[in-house]
Amino acid sequence: DSGVTQTPKHLITATGQRVTLRCSPRSGDLSVYWYQQSLDQGLQFLIQYYNGEERAKGNILERFSAQQFPDLHSELNLSSLELGDSALYFCASSVVGELRSGELFFGEGSRLTVL
């Protein structure tokens, strides 16, 4: 158990809909990262937050947004869903914002299926 909690574990929805994925980092970790894992794209970095502030952006679509709340939990919002958004979405946390000196602790992921 990494200490990172993600909900829901599974989610099935229809095209055009909007969903919210939630992540609670390990106790004491200030950074939260979101990754998308799909068969064709592999593990893609989406976005990072550190202590409530956006720190880095990766391959995140404009239809997606995220935020980190004062209690450090984070939410990833996916809107106008398309079939291609079906994937496993991982949240990871780390103690520091400077990732080079730390490691990532991953949750078990939220599997999104868009029909």
Add this chain to the structure above:
Amino acid sequence: AQSVTQLGSHVSVSEGALVLLRCNYSSSVPPYLFWYVQYPNQGLQLLLKYTTGATLVKGINGFEAEFKKSETSFHLTKPSAHMSDAAEYFCAVSEVGYDMRFGAGTRLTVKP
């Protein structure tokens, strides 16, 4: 920009045989390098990491990796495979402070 290439999307070995998973990286500055393992229906967990210092790093479960700057490689090895090693393995590189880029992954199968 930083990137990693994992050679071989699938590797199959017999139980007790040597495990060798290959990773080459591209980085404009001295990189930090990582190997993560993903078991079915689980998140990724860290096997080992190279930051600075000794180029041969040892990780959990008997795995080790050697950083070779001249070859821009960070291959993962284990002398004797165990059935429980069957999983997907990801090499990752961190160049700047806020980002970690993962390779496409290598699925390891261990035959009895």
